[in-house]
Amino acid sequence: MMTHKAGEHAAIALTLDGTPVVEQAPTRMLLSDFLRQTCGKTEVHVGCEHGVCGACTVRVDGRPVRSCLMFAVQAAGHHVETVASLGTRDDLSMLQRQFHEHHALQCGFCTPGILSSAQAFLEEHPEPTEREVVEMLTGHLCRCTGYRAIIDAVLACARERKEGTS
Amino acid sequence: MKPARFDYYLPATLEEALATLSELGSDGKVLAGGQSLVPMLNMRIAQPAALIDINGLVDLDAITCEHGALRVGAMVRQATLERSGPALGQVPLLAQALPLVGHWQTRNRGTLCGSLAHADPSAELPLLLSVLNGSVEVHSSRGVRTVAARDLFVSFFTTSLEADELIVAAYLPIAPARRRYAFNEFAQRHGDFALVSVACAVEFDEQGMLAHLTLALGGAGEVPLVVEAADALGRLLDRELIAALAERASTACDPPSDHHASAAFRRQLVRTLTGRMLTALVPQEEAAAT
Numbered sequence: 001m002m003t004h005k006a007g008e009h010a011a012i013a014l015t016l017d018g019t020p021v022v023e024q025a026p027t028r029m030l031l032s033d034f035l036r037q038t039c040g041k042t043e044v045h046v047g048c049e050h051g052v053c054g055a056c057t058v059r060v061d062g063r064p065v066r067s068c069l070m071f072a073v074q075a076a077g078h079h080v081e082t083v084a085s086l087g088t089r090d091d092l093s094m095l096q097r098q099f100h101e102h103h104a105l106q107c108g109f110c111t112p113g114i115l116s117s118a119q120a121f122l123e124e125h126p127e128p129t130e131r132e133v134v135e136m137l138t139g140h141l142c143r144c145t146g147y148r149a150i151i152d153a154v155l156a157c158a159r160e161r162k163e164g165t166s
Numbered sequence: 167m168k169p170a171r172f173d174y175y176l177p178a179t180l181e182e183a184l185a186t187l188s189e190l191g192s193d194g195k196v197l198a199g200g201q202s203l204v205p206m207l208n209m210r211i212a213q214p215a216a217l218i219d220i221n222g223l224v225d226l227d228a229i230t231c232e233h234g235a236l237r238v239g240a241m242v243r244q245a246t247l248e249r250s251g252p253a254l255g256q257v258p259l260l261a262q263a264l265p266l267v268g269h270w271q272t273r274n275r276g277t278l279c280g281s282l283a284h285a286d287p288s289a290e291l292p293l294l295l296s297v298l299n300g301s302v303e304v305h306s307s308r309g310v311r312t313v314a315a316r317d318l319f320v321s322f323f324t325t326s327l328e329a330d331e332l333i334v335a336a337y338l339p340i341a342p343a344r345r346r347y348a349f350n351e352f353a354q355r356h357g358d359f360a361l362v363s364v365a366c367a368v369e370f371d372e373q374g375m376l377a378h379l380t381l382a383l384g385g386a387g388e389v390p391l392v393v394e395a396a397d398a399l400g401r402l403l404d405r406e407l408i409a410a411l412a413e414r415a416s417t418a419c420d421p422p423s424d425h426h427a428s429a430a431f432r433r434q435l436v437r438t439l440t441g442r443m444l445t446a447l448v449p450q451e452e453a454a455a456t
């Protein structure tokens with residue numbers, strides 16, 4: 001059985017955005033803080049730290065989860081993907097480009113979490129209905145856009161992906 | 167908003183987990199999906215000396231059929247159940263209740279058994295276990311016991327589990343062929359905890375009379391409340407009976423008053439939701455006749 005005493009630093013080996021990483025963290029360190037402070041992934045945003053706002057959402061083994069409700073030690077051995085795995089400023093992913101084109105962000109605070117969810121969502125629902133997109137988005141708070149543009153961007157991305165594959 | 171320090175244990179086997187639980191007693195807390203516990207740790211509502219993370223117990227991530235019930239292991243995530251076609255076929259009420267539990271993102275971590283152990287009076291899954299008359303399989307280093315839903319939930323956030331006990335699986339009875347189910351709730355926003363929820367299981371005989379009725383309420387007291395309805399059996403589920411049952415449900419419950427809603431409003435919701443739910447279950451021929 002693996003055991004770490006309070007205050008002790010545990011060595012955590014994980015795959016982060018496709019790259020193997022080994023870092024140290026105390027047991028009580030949240031995955032969100034570990035990603036930001038230890039791994040420098042400040043694109044992971046932190047809003048509420050109790051699972052409500054969705055800003056900290058990242059994909060763990062492909063599935064979107066709250067990084068503020070996991071401990072860094074629990075990510076050991078897993079694949080963690082932040083929004084940085086989608087694309088770069090000069091080479092936006094299809095989803096990021098659709099967000100840009102639809103004006104689906106203003107301040108951008110909620111955006112990394114929403115992109116992380118939406119990416120996994122589209123992989124699971126290649127032809128989503130608007131209702132399904134809205135349900136997925138209930139797990140995210142956005143104080144700027146009013147959501148309409150986000151819904152349109154996700155639906156547009158689904159259409160573009162479909163055209164690309166047919 | 168950062169948790170206090172704790173010792174972290176990651177047992178690799180059930181035996182190790184049970185030995186650790188019995189050694190630590192009330193100093194140790196089980197960590198399953200973390201979707202209820204970690205917010206409480208972050209807010210320091212809970213400050214356990216140690217966490218026993220059961221995410222390493224891969225054997226507990228299994229859904230099987232045993233003794234006429236769906237056996238859902240302690241590490242089966244809510245989202246896994248939601249995607250399991252056979253599970254939803256055998257326990258159709260899951261398909262209605264699971265989408266109401268938080269959000270897709272929280273269901274990707276949260277477990278069925280964790281929700282039962284947490285025993286939030288407004289949570290959907292304790293209500294589901296109660297209306298199905300299900301049970302949980304509880305292990306400790308002292309042995310194994312089965313606890314029925316009615317004996318599990320004791321009070322607000324309190325179960326009859328001892329500090330050294332672990333829920334290893336939940337048993338959800340497989341739906342008999344003619345049984346139909348409904349789940350209905352009122353929440354201020356989708357994904358929020360419901361102000362109140364109602365659920366029922368019904369069966370009609372060949373004559374269209376009620377052959378089975380279990381009616382249960384969530385968020386309407388300290389624990390899920392099963393409403394006495396034996397006198398409805400053998401009767402037609404007509405408008406009069408529905409109104410009487412809705413009225414009985416609203417007076418049987420003891421909902422709290424808080425900043426979200428008054429007790430009176432919650433009672434009114436129980437009456438309305440119960441009425442709507444039962445009306446939707448009336449067999450079509452009778453609905454046409456009345």
Ligand SMILES: Cc1cc2nc3c(=O)[nH]c(=O)nc-3n(C[C@@H](O)[C@H](O)[C@H](O)COP(=O)(O)OP(=O)(O)OC[C@H]3O[C@@H](n4cnc5c(N)ncnc54)[C@H](O)[C@@H]3O)c2cc1C
Pocket residue numbers: 050051052195196197198199200201202203204205240266267268269272273275276277278279280281283284286288289290291331332333334357358359360
């Ligand atoms: C934003 C948000 C919205 C939510 N909305 C809802 C909602 O609408 N309805 C709802 O019902 N829930 C809701 N939840 C909570 C739900 O997501 C949790 O999954 C559930 O309540 C607990 O399951 P868990 O596996 O996450 O348990 P944990 O958080 O890991 O544990 C909860 C408690 O149960 C104990 N425990 C866990 N597993 C076991 C076990 N096998 N044996 C013994 N004890 C155990 C733990 O020690 C702890 O005390 C919400 C959560 C969030 C973050």
Ligand code: FES
Pocket residue numbers: 045046047048049050051052053054055056057066067068069
């Ligand atoms: S910071 Fe994690 S959900 Fe808000």
Ligand code: FES
Pocket residue numbers: 104105106107108109110111141142143144145
């Ligand atoms: S863009 Fe500002 S919160 Fe969503």
